[in-house]
Amino acid sequence: MRHHLAAAVALALGLASIPAFAAQDKPTPSAKEILAASQPSEWRTPDPDNLLYMQLPAGRVVIELAPDFTPLHAANIRTLVRGHYFDGLSINRVQDNFVAQWDDPESDGDRPDPKKLKPLGRAQRTLPPEYTRAIDPKLPWTPLPDGDVYAPEAGFVEGFPAARDPATGREWLTHCYGAVGVARDIAPDSGNGSSLYAVIGQAPRALDRNLAIAGRVLEGMPLLSSLPRGPAPMGFYTRASQRVPILSVRLASELPPAQRADIRVLRTDSATFAKLVEAKRNRRDAFYTVPAGKVNLCSIDIPVRDGGKPVIP
Amino acid sequence: MRHHLAAAVALALGLASIPAFAAQDKPTPSAKEILAASQPSEWRTPDPDNLLYMQLPAGRVVIELAPDFTPLHAANIRTLVRGHYFDGLSINRVQDNFVAQWDDPESDGDRPDPKKLKPLGRAQRTLPPEYTRAIDPKLPWTPLPDGDVYAPEAGFVEGFPAARDPATGREWLTHCYGAVGVARDIAPDSGNGSSLYAVIGQAPRALDRNLAIAGRVLEGMPLLSSLPRGPAPMGFYTRASQRVPILSVRLASELPPAQRADIRVLRTDSATFAKLVEAKRNRRDAFYTVPAGKVNLCSIDIPVRDGGKPVIP
Numbered sequence: 001m002r003h004h005l006a007a008a009v010a011l012a013l014g015l016a017s018i019p020a021f022a023a024q025d026k027p028t029p030s031a032k033e034i035l036a037a038s039q040p041s042e043w044r045t046p047d048p049d050n051l052l053y054m055q056l057p058a059g060r061v062v063i064e065l066a067p068d069f070t071p072l073h074a075a076n077i078r079t080l081v082r083g084h085y086f087d088g089l090s091i092n093r094v095q096d097n098f099v100a101q102w103d104d105p106e107s108d109g110d111r112p113d114p115k116k117l118k119p120l121g122r123a124q125r126t127l128p129p130e131y132t133r134a135i136d137p138k139l140p141w142t143p144l145p146d147g148d149v150y151a152p153e154a155g156f157v158e159g160f161p162a163a164r165d166p167a168t169g170r171e172w173l174t175h176c177y178g179a180v181g182v183a184r185d186i187a188p189d190s191g192n193g194s195s196l197y198a199v200i201g202q203a204p205r206a207l208d209r210n211l212a213i214a215g216r217v218l219e220g221m222p223l224l225s226s227l228p229r230g231p232a233p234m235g236f237y238t239r240a241s242q243r244v245p246i247l248s249v250r251l252a253s254e255l256p257p258a259q260r261a262d263i264r265v266l267r268t269d270s271a272t273f274a275k276l277v278e279a280k281r282n283r284r285d286a287f288y289t290v291p292a293g294k295v296n297l298c299s300i301d302i303p304v305r306d307g308g309k310p311v312i313p
Numbered sequence: 314m315r316h317h318l319a320a321a322v323a324l325a326l327g328l329a330s331i332p333a334f335a336a337q338d339k340p341t342p343s344a345k346e347i348l349a350a351s352q353p354s355e356w357r358t359p360d361p362d363n364l365l366y367m368q369l370p371a372g373r374v375v376i377e378l379a380p381d382f383t384p385l386h387a388a389n390i391r392t393l394v395r396g397h398y399f400d401g402l403s404i405n406r407v408q409d410n411f412v413a414q415w416d417d418p419e420s421d422g423d424r425p426d427p428k429k430l431k432p433l434g435r436a437q438r439t440l441p442p443e444y445t446r447a448i449d450p451k452l453p454w455t456p457l458p459d460g461d462v463y464a465p466e467a468g469f470v471e472g473f474p475a476a477r478d479p480a481t482g483r484e485w486l487t488h489c490y491g492a493v494g495v496a497r498d499i500a501p502d503s504g505n506g507s508s509l510y511a512v513i514g515q516a517p518r519a520l521d522r523n524l525a526i527a528g529r530v531l532e533g534m535p536l537l538s539s540l541p542r543g544p545a546p547m548g549f550y551t552r553a554s555q556r557v558p559i560l561s562v563r564l565a566s567e568l569p570p571a572q573r574a575d576i577r578v579l580r581t582d583s584a585t586f587a588k589l590v591e592a593k594r595n596r597r598d599a600f601y602t603v604p605a606g607k608v609n610l611c612s613i614d615i616p617v618r619d620g621g622k623p624v625i626p
Contacts, residue, residue, distance in 0.1 A: 096535045096625075097490050131603075146462050149609045177410050177515045186599045201538075202490045202515055202612055206596060206605040222409045222542040225514075229535040233625075283519060286499045290444075292519040296462045299515055312409075312546075 027285035034275045035266075035303055035310070042270035043305065044159070046218070046263060048252035050074065052081060053261070054102075054220075055247040056091075061220035062263060062306075063180055066160055066213065068139060069173050070130040073182055073214045076123050077193040078251060083121035085194065086249035091227065095235025097201030100224040101183055103194060105243060108236060126189040130212045132172040135164055140269040144277070146294040150174075150205045154297040156268035160216055161297050163208065173213035176203045176298035178221055182212040200225040203298040218263060218304045219311045266303040276303070340598035347588050348579075348616055348623070355583035356618065357472070359576060361565035363387065363528070365394060366574070367415075368560040369404075374533035375576060375619075376493050379473055379526065381452060382486050383443040386495055386527045389436050390506040394562050396434035398507065403556035404540065408548025410514030413537040414496055416507060418556060421549060439502040443525045445485040448477055453582040457590070459607040463487075463518045467610040469581035473529055474610050476521065486526035489516045489611035491534055495525040513538040516611035531576060531617045532624045579616040589616070 021027070050065040067074035080086065092108055093101040106116040139157050141164075148154035151163030157171065161179075164171035175181065179199045184191030191212055198217055217224070227244060230237040237243050252260045266273050277300060282291040304311040334340070363378040380387035393399065405421055406414040419429040452470050454477075461467035464476030470484065474492075477484035488494065492512045497504030504525055511530055530537070540557060543550040550556050565573045579586055590613060595604040617624040 094539075096538055147460070149459050149462065149607050150605055188602065203609075205609065205612065206593065206601070208605070209603040210601050225409055226407075226539050226541055228539055280519065288519070288523050289501065290522040292463055292521070294462050296516075296518065299518065 021284055021286055021289050023286075025284075028279050028283045028288075028291075029275075031276055031279065031301075031303070032310075034272060034279060038266065038270070038272040042267050042272050043264035044267050046252075046265060048255075048260060049078065050215070051218075051252035051260075051263065052077070052215070052249055053252065053255075054086070054249045056220075056223055056244060057247065059220060059223050061223055062218045062261065063215050064159070064218050064265070065215040066158075066173060068136070068158060069133055069160070069162075069171075070182070070212050070214050072124075072127045073130055073191075073193045073212050076127060077196075077214060079123040080120065080194055081249050081251050082254065083123070084248070085118065085121060085123070086246050089118070089246050090243035091224070091246070092230075092243050093197075093234060093236045094200070094224075094227045094229050096229045098199070098204060098235065099181075099197040100200050100227060101195065101197040102244075102246060103183065103196070105240070107195060120192070120194060123194070124192055126187075127192050127212075129188045129191070131188075131209050132170040135166075135169050135171045142268050142273070144295065144297055144300075146281070146296070148297055150208060156273075156300075156302075159265050159268050159302060160213075161300070161302075163297070172209055173216075174203070174297060175199050175205055175207045175211075175213065177201070178217040179203075179213050180215045180217060181207065182214050184211065198224050205298075218265060219261075219306055262305075262307050264305045268302060273302075276300070334597055334599055334602050336599075338597075341592050341596045341601075341604075342588075344589055344592065344614075344616070345623075347585060347592060351579065351583070351585040355580050355585050356577035357580050359531070359565075359578060361568075361573060362391065364531075364565035364573075364576065365390070365528070365562055366565065366568075367399070367533075367562045369533075369536055369557060370560065372533060372536050374536055375531045375574065376528050377472070377531050377578070378528040379471075379486060381449070381471060382446055382473070382475075382484075383495070383525050383527050385437075385440045386443055386504075386506050386525050389440060390509075390527060391564060392436040393433065393507055394564050395567065396436070397561070398431065398434060398436070399559050399562035402431070402559050404537070404559070405543075405556050406510075406547060406549045407513070407537075407540045407542050409542045411512070411517060411548065412494075412510040413513050413540060414508065414510035415557075415559060416496065416509070418553070420508060433505070433507060436507070437505055439500075440505050440525075442501045442504070444501075444522050445483040448479075448482050448484045455581050455586070457608065457610055457613075459594070459609070461610055463521060469586075469615075472578050472581050472615055473526075474613070474615075476610070485522055486529075487516070487610060488512050488518055488520045488524075488526065490514070491530040492516075492526050493528045493530060494520065495527050497524065511537050518611075531578060532574075532619055575618075575620050577618045581615060586615075589613070 052063040054061040065074040143155035182191040183195035365376040367374040378387040404415040456468040495504040496508035
């Protein structure tokens with residue numbers, strides 16, 4: 001009783017007043033412990049039409065598209081993938097603490113030669129931007145309680161970190177670690193999904209609402225984040241031999257079910273996810289003596305399992 | 314005049330109402346343009362007693378110590394460096410989107426054998442934590458205007474991203490990209506600077522006030538951030554051959570002046586730095602049509618020059 005009172009007083013006074021964690025105190029459960037108690041129904045299986053397998057020499061990157069936010073881009077990327085557009089292209093730019101970008105290497109530079117570009121096939125050349133969308137009350141929204149530097153509200157929609165502005169009625173996906181964005185030229189409609197980037201560093205949130213986010217990497221981030229940084233401005237590689245070849249990109253739905261990975265993603269509107277967020281906000285154990293008391297949108301990992309095994313974030 | 318009025322009205326209504334950037338509008342200057350107009354007096358030369366050169370096989374990492382925040386750790390690290398303690402040790406842990414850590418590989422694991430550990434020489438085995446310090450009004454404080462999820466105030470002190478809480482009178486360095494922290498065991502005084510880590514991903518701000526920050530990487534972050542991630546839990550390498558050897562660590566002050574790098578860091582209390590922050594908050598040009606209007610502490614690069622050339626962040 002004495003301990004509880006002390007804790008309540010400490011909360012009223014601010015975190016610095018919380019007493020040191022004592023041996024008899026119950027530590028905040030670890031993410032592993034929280035996940036071990038999760039229910040199968042709290043995990044969703046992404047639609048195979050929204051899952052991309054990008055095969056690199058070192059392994060496979062799995063990306064989930066976000067058609068509720070960027071439907072035209074999702075459709076165009078599916079068309080490109082089905083036409084094997086990405087096969088034989090490469091990762092051409094890795095800028096430290098920013099992004100890894102893959103596309104047709106002939107498209108890089110100020111004045112690409114149109115005759116050398118790989119044809120887009122049946123895919124659209126331009127697309128409406130899809131940077132933001134009208135808030136849809138039917139999509140499950142899991143708000144975070146601690147505010148956000150960049151947006152009036154931050155939280156999760158269907159497994160994606162997102163932000164919204166009730167004043168404008170708009171919501172948008174955010175450039176957190178692992179976000180897959182649509183590169184473009186100056187014109188807002190010049191992105192079409194044939195050039196994509198993944199965030200590999202501190203969340204560049206100033207890009208929010210200026211670029212379309214097509215999806216999010218579920219598995220294989222280290223294959224992108226640990227690539228050598230390019231020596232040219234913006235992290236472009238300068239020699240063809242530095243580029244990382246893309247062996248193939250396929251939709252999970254293109255493969256026979258037996259060849260698809262069994263990928264499950266923890267629902268961001270589940271009780272277990274709420275427990276993870278709270279444990280992150282107020283982790284308190286023998287090591288963490290001062291809980292943050294807060295958590296930032298882009299600091300929350302969304303757990304993924306592949307074949308029943310945790311994907312190490 | 315009409316344009317200025319429109320902009321003022323847009324600001325009052327919220328960012329979404331700002332009119333599209335037009336060809337006749339003046340774009341926000343780039344960081345390169347702002348830096349080109351900087352004055353020599355706005356750049357400081359770090360004290361050679363605070364500069365560490367860590368030589369890896371692939372190149373050199375330069376770290377600036379922060380003795381105004383962690384003086385006992387700075388002194389102990391200097392003692393370790395002068396005793397060549399780090400020479401022949403290695404980077405033993407690289408966890409994706411978190412940290413790269415270097416130390417005596419024999420110290421890893423749950424029960425290291427004390428007899429196998431490299432002796433610390435004249436350095437202290439334990440140190441007071443130095444997680445926070447009393448706010449010193451004599452240290453130049455450059456506050457940021459947009460708030461912070463984790464702390465009542467965020468800004469820069471002497472070139473380091475930092476946070477403070479006027480209610481407790483404490484300030485502390487923050488775990489932004491490139492921060493160099495002091496690894497420790499459970500006991501708060503068990504860190505001594507012989508095991509260090511650098512942040513290589515989204516800022517893990519929940520570590521703030523729970524670990525001492527000894528300094529910050531000024532140059533060579535890609536040499537740490539692009540290393541292969543370790544396959545074991547927490548990113549530890551599992552084989553000795555995976556470890557990245559540290560050839561040597563030296564203080565700049567140990568070298569003859571002619572052999573020292575000419576490193577300059579833009580003063581965070583300079584007019585040019587203020588312009589960079591403002592340009593980052595409200596970047597507006599033909600590409601960025603919706604300025605963020607805000608900036609997060611850990612999203613601001615602190616410019617560094619080596620031999621007069623910009624260190625590419």
